Amino acid sequence: MAKLKGAAVFGQSGGPTSVINSSAAGVFLTALKSGCITKVYGAANGIRGILDGKLYDIGCEDEKELFYLKNTPSSALGSVRYKLADAAEDETDYKRLLEVFKQFNIRYFFYNGGNDSMDTCNKVSKYMQKAGYECRVMGVPKTIDNDLYGTDHCPGFGSAAKYIATSLMEVYQDARVYDKGSIMVVEIMGRNAGWLTGASALAAMKGAGPDLIYLPELPFDREKFLEDAAKIARANNGNCMIAASEGIKYADGRYVADSGKRDKFGHAQLGGVATALGEMLREAIPEYRVRTIELSLLQRCASHCGSKTDVEEAFEAGKTAVEMAVAGKTDFCVGFERTTGKNGEYGCEMKLIPLSEIANTEKKVPREWINEEGNFVNEKFIEYALPLIQGEADYPREDGLPRFARLKKVIAEA
Amino acid sequence: MAKLKGAAVFGQSGGPTSVINSSAAGVFLTALKSGCITKVYGAANGIRGILDGKLYDIGCEDEKELFYLKNTPSSALGSVRYKLADAAEDETDYKRLLEVFKQFNIRYFFYNGGNDSMDTCNKVSKYMQKAGYECRVMGVPKTIDNDLYGTDHCPGFGSAAKYIATSLMEVYQDARVYDKGSIMVVEIMGRNAGWLTGASALAAMKGAGPDLIYLPELPFDREKFLEDAAKIARANNGNCMIAASEGIKYADGRYVADSGKRDKFGHAQLGGVATALGEMLREAIPEYRVRTIELSLLQRCASHCGSKTDVEEAFEAGKTAVEMAVAGKTDFCVGFERTTGKNGEYGCEMKLIPLSEIANTEKKVPREWINEEGNFVNEKFIEYALPLIQGEADYPREDGLPRFARLKKVIAEA
Numbered sequence: 001m002a003k004l005k006g007a008a009v010f011g012q013s014g015g016p017t018s019v020i021n022s023s024a025a026g027v028f029l030t031a032l033k034s035g036c037i038t039k040v041y042g043a044a045n046g047i048r049g050i051l052d053g054k055l056y057d058i059g060c061e062d063e064k065e066l067f068y069l070k071n072t073p074s075s076a077l078g079s080v081r082y083k084l085a086d087a088a089e090d091e092t093d094y095k096r097l098l099e100v101f102k103q104f105n106i107r108y109f110f111y112n113g114g115n116d117s118m119d120t121c122n123k124v125s126k127y128m129q130k131a132g133y134e135c136r137v138m139g140v141p142k143t144i145d146n147d148l149y150g151t152d153h154c155p156g157f158g159s160a161a162k163y164i165a166t167s168l169m170e171v172y173q174d175a176r177v178y179d180k181g182s183i184m185v186v187e188i189m190g191r192n193a194g195w196l197t198g199a200s201a202l203a204a205m206k207g208a209g210p211d212l213i214y215l216p217e218l219p220f221d222r223e224k225f226l227e228d229a230a231k232i233a234r235a236n237n238g239n240c241m242i243a244a245s246e247g248i249k250y251a252d253g254r255y256v257a258d259s260g261k262r263d264k265f266g267h268a269q270l271g272g273v274a275t276a277l278g279e280m281l282r283e284a285i286p287e288y289r290v291r292t293i294e295l296s297l298l299q300r301c302a303s304h305c306g307s308k309t310d311v312e313e314a315f316e317a318g319k320t321a322v323e324m325a326v327a328g329k330t331d332f333c334v335g336f337e338r339t340t341g342k343n344g345e346y347g348c349e350m351k352l353i354p355l356s357e358i359a360n361t362e363k364k365v366p367r368e369w370i371n372e373e374g375n376f377v378n379e380k381f382i383e384y385a386l387p388l389i390q391g392e393a394d395y396p397r398e399d400g401l402p403r404f405a406r407l408k409k410v411i412a413e414a
Numbered sequence: 415m416a417k418l419k420g421a422a423v424f425g426q427s428g429g430p431t432s433v434i435n436s437s438a439a440g441v442f443l444t445a446l447k448s449g450c451i452t453k454v455y456g457a458a459n460g461i462r463g464i465l466d467g468k469l470y471d472i473g474c475e476d477e478k479e480l481f482y483l484k485n486t487p488s489s490a491l492g493s494v495r496y497k498l499a500d501a502a503e504d505e506t507d508y509k510r511l512l513e514v515f516k517q518f519n520i521r522y523f524f525y526n527g528g529n530d531s532m533d534t535c536n537k538v539s540k541y542m543q544k545a546g547y548e549c550r551v552m553g554v555p556k557t558i559d560n561d562l563y564g565t566d567h568c569p570g571f572g573s574a575a576k577y578i579a580t581s582l583m584e585v586y587q588d589a590r591v592y593d594k595g596s597i598m599v600v601e602i603m604g605r606n607a608g609w610l611t612g613a614s615a616l617a618a619m620k621g622a623g624p625d626l627i628y629l630p631e632l633p634f635d636r637e638k639f640l641e642d643a644a645k646i647a648r649a650n651n652g653n654c655m656i657a658a659s660e661g662i663k664y665a666d667g668r669y670v671a672d673s674g675k676r677d678k679f680g681h682a683q684l685g686g687v688a689t690a691l692g693e694m695l696r697e698a699i700p701e702y703r704v705r706t707i708e709l710s711l712l713q714r715c716a717s718h719c720g721s722k723t724d725v726e727e728a729f730e731a732g733k734t735a736v737e738m739a740v741a742g743k744t745d746f747c748v749g750f751e752r753t754t755g756k757n758g759e760y761g762c763e764m765k766l767i768p769l770s771e772i773a774n775t776e777k778k779v780p781r782e783w784i785n786e787e788g789n790f791v792n793e794k795f796i797e798y799a800l801p802l803i804q805g806e807a808d809y810p811r812e813d814g815l816p817r818f819a820r821l822k823k824v825i826a827e828a
Contacts, residue, residue: 166815166816171712208818293710293712297705298712
């Protein structure tokens, strides 16, 4: 394979995670040292920045700051939720992309995101091929939701899982200090896949986590839920902890978080699922005190409680994308293959997944990892998730607070 | 002063903090090694446990586990919110306390809590003196609210402040990733004192915190708030971050969190202050996206993000209480005196505050530490708070998760 000389652009897409910038660091630091990548650009707000010709010249950044990206949460370049039209229907965006690629002599396109972003990668690559423009396209996986197909797990999941398990262990202590107990409902992210909510079982494994766990993979049964919660509270001095995924639905497809309330214009007011479950509990078993907590954005950006395993793997994913592209690969997304050592120790090897396979497919928690009653995950889930939260992200500090990367963001001229 | 031989009891009271157990470790480890304290008891659920004669024999615990208490959040012995009646009006509880003190030969009473708990200490001590029962009584301060009178600061505040500033820095990154900004409202604990909400300014000092800060010390002006938020959002691509104390009130004394909504029985439905401010913003400036976050219980039990300074000072407060009582002092609460070294470095010395002075007095954020407009704190607040969040609580871990103390809680026999 002949060496392809030219510039590289990297973009971040979709919801942030606490390690997405670690992948950025992996891409940038590797690309800057690669012999054949002539310029390294960061796209402002993902594909949007390329369409707008707004690219940052990463060569102008201090190397030290690029290393700081490893522990800087969220998308340092800015993110975007933008779905490219099918090129067969509307070529406008693609023509513009090609124009910018030519303008900056971009021959390497790295895109970091989830399902939708891999679809974007795939479409861009197909178009460039059709247009006869030589360009290597590589996806870098990312999502706290852990729902990407074809990879053992996704960068971002381990750190969010570690934060959730840690925080639940702490809240568990707090919830039980008074002589009269309380029912605690915790809302966790995950619209269609319950990986993050399942991670709350890691706290339970330590004797300080939820009694009941509800994933979006199974229909939510209101009566059974109220029975289970009441039974547990009754047997435990009023105490019961519940972890619920934001996306749980009834068997008829209605979201549990849809409170049924309508505003003055008749629009549905979607409350949180914790609020909805809390109201149900207060009505059905008013003898118990109920508190609700929504982990909200905190869970996806808590780099101060990051998993070292996750941070390192995210970096490695970015690095591998560049190395493989330089070596001639294109149209792949980097993925993780779990390996098991002689003594059962966890290992993780990089692999490549064809973009056409990974795009737009969701990986859910297998039914056999959820208990029969559908209100907890079993030891298979724990075995899967536990290695991913190991090690502490040893983040740099300044004045007792995290020291995030400070990028100059010099706008590149074509 | 003659040595007083006898047992010691320690109780925890009021809302938990992430370092209240560090004070417990200080009390226990010091008392167990004191020559004249014959037995060390932990009261189950504070004063409630003493009234019920439910005491744990701390001598039965592994010393290693007592050290683990330093980084175990919340009240390991259980807490209570129980206000003793005036002895002049109703002696029932006091008689019972005296009975239990005699039964267990308790000659040292250590009580860990905030304003109310110091009031309890004071009342118990007065009664024992009147009854001619020799007993030394010492308060150990505790409250994330930092509102205790007579001490530079309170154990628990530094760690909560560090967690709040860290989390806000992270959320700030997350809130600004899209090309269209958002207004973010964060609700922080503090019913009457704004110390914790003020701590969000530490994140702002790092360029990644709130633009507006509202403390309960000043009346909340709805019109000015909406104007300020709109102005900032307009100037910053729709971005504005707001930190508000749960206890902010209008000039007429109404809580901002009182949404005015009534349930079917006509009871006021108190929502969170973030929800209330969020609704105001959505109505007044609907062109901006608004998100709300309630830091909830997370902020008071996040020992994984504890301040080393705070953890050590909390331990020292417990240790000092025991040492001073053994040396003959009684009717004091341990307090902190801030010292400044030759090069301006922060120091903290233990001091004793008469219980009668500390009980039931609240310390608020001084007006001159808040800016003139009443929507931010100034550099005096930063100078005060910054030293308190220094150092990382290096907590023990197991399986990538915190390793909390595991107490046997052996019930003591009189």
